[in-house]
Amino acid sequence: MLRKIRIIIATICFVLITLLFLDFTGTLHAWFDWLAKIQFLPALLALNIGVVVGLVVLTLLFGRVYCSVICPLGVMQDVVSWIAGKRKKNRFRYSPALSWLRYGVLALFVVALLAGAVSAAALLAPYSAYGRIASNLLAPLYQWGNNLLAYIAERLDSYAFYRVDVWMKGIGTFLVALLTFVVLAILAWRNGRTYCNTICPVGTVLGFLSRFSLLRPVIDISKCNSCGLCARNCKASCIDSKAHQIDYSRCVACFDCLDKCTKGAIGYRLRRRPASEPAAVGPVGQVAPGSQQGDAGEKGISRRGFLSLTALLASTAVLKAQEKKVDGGLAVIEDKKIPHRATPIIPAGAESLRHFAQHCTRCQLCVSACPNQVLRPSEKLKTFMQPELSYEQGYCRPECAKCAEVCPTGAINLTDLAEKSSIQIGHAVWVRENCVVLTDGVSCGNCARHCPTGAIQMVPSDPERSDSPKIPVVNEARCIGCGACENLCPSRPFSAIYVEGHERHRII
Amino acid sequence: METKDKKGMDRRHFLKTLGAGAVATTAALVGCNPRNNPASGDRLTGEVSADGMTYRTSPRGDRVSLLGYGCMRWPTRKDADGKEEIDQQAVNDLIDYALEHGVNYFDTSPAYVRGWSEAATGLALSRHPRDSYFVATKLSNFDASTHSREASMAMYRNSLKALRVDYIDYYLLHGIGMGGMEALHSRYLDNGMLDFLLAERQAGRIRNLGFSYHGEIGVFDYLLSRHDEIHWDFVQIQLNYVDWKHAKEVNPRNTDAEYLYGELQKRGIPAVIMEPLLGGRLSNVPDHVAATLKQRNPSSSVASWAFRFAGSFPGVLTVLSGMTYMEHLQDNLRTYSPLEPLTEQDRAFLEETAQLMLRYPTIPCNDCKYCMPCPYGLDIPAILLHYNKCVNEGNLPRTSQDEHYRQARRAFLVGYDRSVPRLRQASHCIGCNQCSPHCPQNIDIPKELHRIDGFVEMLKQGTAF
Incomplete structure (x- = not known):
């Protein structure tokens, strides 16, 4: 019964959180964005004391139900493990805890967080890892499915579905997500919750707390015949059936053992007296999956060499103002390339590069939610996987604050749209050499026409002659850095006007 | 068309x-x-019907089918590399079917379908006896680099080659009136091309010489004033039930077809009709107008009214339609096999319909693609046609307080992305104005695109208007 309840609630949470990463319409976020906000690390980074205290109390009452129900990465491993279990029954066995590894990783994690190396820490954080998997591996599939429906809808003259662009937002982050998924899937396939009980820093913290939980599975020695069925079905490998002991720091309260025991010897009961905690048993475990996992993280970082790939987009010759002798046809449009920005652009509401780096958990929820194809994970080492803006595919539109709405950590925080459109996240810079007014000899002004704040004006290029071609000038004081000018600039592959980010945002 | x-x-x-x-x-x-x-x-x-086609006889004795085939909109397809190419098989099928059912007039130009039309038309027609069809083409020397006598003559000779013929049945000075008298001078008068073409007619390589007219009325009047000297064999004009009396309301530069046709009648010059459907806007009409037309005769298509209107004038030699699809061809063949001339009541009814049409603020784009390719990659006709489609379907919210604002907004925006790739939408129009001079309908294209872009912005931002 308890197990069934656990499975039902876990499934609902898991599906909804996954859909948060997949739903690009923003419909679901309005109802279920709290599911991301109750995740442990986001709540901690957001200094959301209420949620943190709530989770601590939850664990002290019921054990690590967080790991079995709320954590999407844990549930994902359960799904993999469940499929593996269909092929081979009773495949687990008790193994002693690797406490030195668990606390070592936790210590490193805390040091990384305090030292500001959040990107490194985020590699291990469970919710962030799941976010990357969902947004990098699942979202494209979901979007392709949607595009198929859009294709059909178009032919039925229905406006129910519309096409979305599917594109590689960051190869580094994609590879990290892929590697995380492969490693976790293998670990879960073979040994269940290995990651949660050896690497996961959240698991270690909650495991420490769950030793003192009020309710816990207990083996009734009078009924137990030491058949070992419970231990062989414990995905956390925490039941020592011979000693009739359960390692509560590793038990994720899945209740599988309760259902498995044919004698009804295991019950979920109140602790009666301060029992002698089963201390960490052997110092060295026979499997060393932890080292594999550490490897995975480092490998992920080393893949940053791929970051230059995104810039190497195939380019085709642009059709310049050709002589028009025949009718019809479409000019080839060259892809835009990312300009070199001295300071990265981060979303309005992120306050400053420092604040953002410290509060962002790199879960990619905002990247998934961005409807204008502006946000993408950074490929730079210092800010690896942290979202940043670039305007090749679109620009930060005035009516949208989706990133702030979904952010679970408060790294992006806006009160309303009016606030957003008055925050200066960067400023536009004009590049004389690229401006079509001068290179093609045509009149343009598309940047000025689309500037939402009127920061760009067109002035004669020759101050002496009022009829000379008009070039844009930027009033930096009014520019908010939304990138409309950069995105809509006809110059390709590099725009003649681009946005430089600001280290600290301000209201203008 | x-x-x-x-x-x-x-x-x-x-x-x-x-x-x-x-x-x-x-x-x-x-x-x-x-x-x-x-x-x-x-x-x-x-x-x-295979033998019911109505024919008109020209003063020179040509027996021309009332339905003429406009070769400006041949079907295209993607080749193995994803590049657009003409779908020659489909062109052959359409031309074969048209000839079988009595159509014998084919109108093309060196500029049509990215310059591919003449060769495709010529190839398909060359599979039939030369005396089974009349072919019309034009001296489309719009670009300044083709104004010279040599370049213009090369264009003419190339037409003979592309069409695989040693004489052209109907040859036109193309788009007279665009660019005013100045363009007429540099394209046909100062370089001696008109004299050359007259000599070619004398020599029999051009059987009939005429011109097609768009734009400034002064040029039309000037060329007709020289009729006694030149003897125009035919003139191609835009005529339909909206342009008959309301051309100025659609487009201030245009002239009522009633006047144009009247001037030709006075001189006994046969008229070839283009834009009988106003670029499709008389077949793809607002729902309300469609209902009115259907109510009057449920068994005839919306387009057939426009064709019957154009065909009912006795001085009309042929009515051109750019038919991309077999269904269009069949529908038009039914209308003219044989023509059922309009009654007085019908004409009054169409005049009412024209007035109804004018209440819908569509942009007078006929999708002729003369403006294309836009050097900055925009798909101009697709943007304008999407806008018109939304006007016709009632998906153009007048204000954000409209009852159906939300549905209309979604239909407009989602449909916009479907009809036009984002990179080719109006927001990318820089206003360089290289397109407008090519527009036979004299649309101020950048102005319209900027207006549509502004409208899209309002819809996207959900601002009240």
């Missing part, structure tokens, strides 16, 4: 839904032979 894809869809859709019922009933009633019931029911779905 009629062709937009969507219009095609609309009409086919219409044929399927409404027509299917008609077929079923008719078939049931008359034992699967709709011809047994010629009085009704067969205008939309019946068999196309």
Whole structure:
């Protein structure tokens, strides 16, 4: 019964959180964005004391139900493990805890967080890892499915579905997500919750707390015949059936053992007296999956060499103002390339590069939610996987604050749209050499026409002659850095006007 | 000329839904032979008569089918590399079918379909006896680099080669009036091309010489004033039930077809009609107008009214239609096999319809693609046609307080992304104005694009208006 309840609630949470990463319409976020906000690390980074205290109390009452129900990465491993279990029954066995590894990783994690190396820490954080998997591996599939429906809808003259662009937002982050998924899937396939009980820093913290939980599975020695069925079905490998002991720091309260025991010897009961905690048993475990996992993280970082790939987009010759002798046809449009920005652009509401780096958990929820194809994970080492803006595919539109709405950590925080459109996240810079007014000899002004704040004006290029071609000038004081000018600039592959980010945002 | 894809869809859709019922009933009633019931029911779905075509005879004795084939909108397809190319097989099929059913006038130009039309038309026609068709082409020397006598002559000679003929039945000075008298001088008068073409007519390599007219009326009047000297064999004009009396309301630069046709009649010059459908806007009409037309005669297509209007004038030699789809061709063949001339009541009814049409703020784009390619990659006709489609379907919210604002907004925005890739939408128009001079309808294209872009912005931002 308890197990069934656990499975039902876990499934609902898991599906909804996954859909948060997949739903690009923003419909679901309005109802279920709290599911991301109750995740442990986001709540901690957001200094959301209420949620943190709530989770601590939850664990002290019921054990690590967080790991079995709320954590999407844990549930994902359960799904993999469940499929593996269909092929081979009773495949687990008790193994002693690797406490030195668990606390070592936790210590490193805390040091990384305090030292500001959040990107490194985020590699291990469970919710962030799941976010990357969902947004990098699942979202494209979901979007392709949607595009198929859009294709059909178009032919039925229905406006129910519309096409979305599917594109590689960051190869580094994609590879990290892929590697995380492969490693976790293998670990879960073979040994269940290995990651949660050896690497996961959240698991270690909650495991420490769950030793003192009020309710816990207990083996009734009078009924137990030491058949070992419970231990062989414990995905956390925490039941020592011979000693009739359960390692509560590793038990994720899945209740599988309760259902498995044919004698009804295991019950979920109140602790009666301060029992002698089963201390960490052997110092060295026979499997060393932890080292594999550490490897995975480092490998992920080393893949940053791929970051230059995104810039190497195939380019085709642009059709310049050709002589028009025949009718019809479409000019080839060259892809835009990312300009070199001295300071990265981060979303309005992120306050400053420092604040953002410290509060962002790199879960990619905002990247998934961005409807204008502006946000993408950074490929730079210092800010690896942290979202940043670039305007090749679109620009930060005035009516949208989706990133702030979904952010679970408060790294992006806006009160309303009016606030957003008055925050200066960067400023536009004009590049004389690229401006079509001068290179093609045509009149343009598309940047000025689309500037939402009127920061760009067109002035004669020759101050002496009022009829000379008009070039844009930027009033930096009014520019908010939304990138409309950069995105809509006809110059390709590099725009003649681009946005430089600001280290600290301000209201203008 | 009629062709937009969507219009095609609309009409086919219409044929399927409404027509299917008609077929079923008719078939049931008359034992699967709709011809047994010629009085009704067969205008939309019946068999196309092979020998019923109405013909007009020119002063020189040519027996020309009332339906002429406009070769500006031949079907294209993607080749193995994804590049657009002409679908020659489909062109052959359409031309074969048209000839079989009595169409014998084919009108092309060196500029049509990205310059591919002449060769494709020539190839398809060359499979038939030379005396079974009349072919018309034009001296399309719009670009300044082709104004010279040499370049213009090369264009003319190339037409003979591309069409695989040693004489051209109907040859036109193309788009007279665009660019005013100045363009006429540099394209045809100062370089001696008009004299050259007259000599070619003398030599028999051009059987009939004429011109097609768009734009400044002064140029039209000037060329007609020289009729006694030149003897124009025909003139091509834009004529339809909206342009007949309301050309100025659609487009201030245009002139009422009533005047143009009258001037030709006075001199006994046969008229070749272009834009009988106003670029498809008289077949893809606002729902309300469609209902009115259908109510008057449920068994004839919306387009057939426009064709009957153009064909009912006795001084009309042929009515051109740029038919991309077999269904359009069949529909038009039914209308003219034979022509059922409009009655006085019909004409009054169409005049009412024209006035109704003018209340809808569509942009007078005929999808001729003369403005294309836009050097900055915009798909200008697709943007304008999407806008018109939304006007016709009532998906253009007048204010954000409209009852159906939300549905209309979604239909407009989602449909916009479907009809035009984002990179080719109006927001990318820089206003360089290289397109406008090419527009035969004199649309201020950048102004319209910027207006549409502003409208899209309002919809996207959800601002009240």
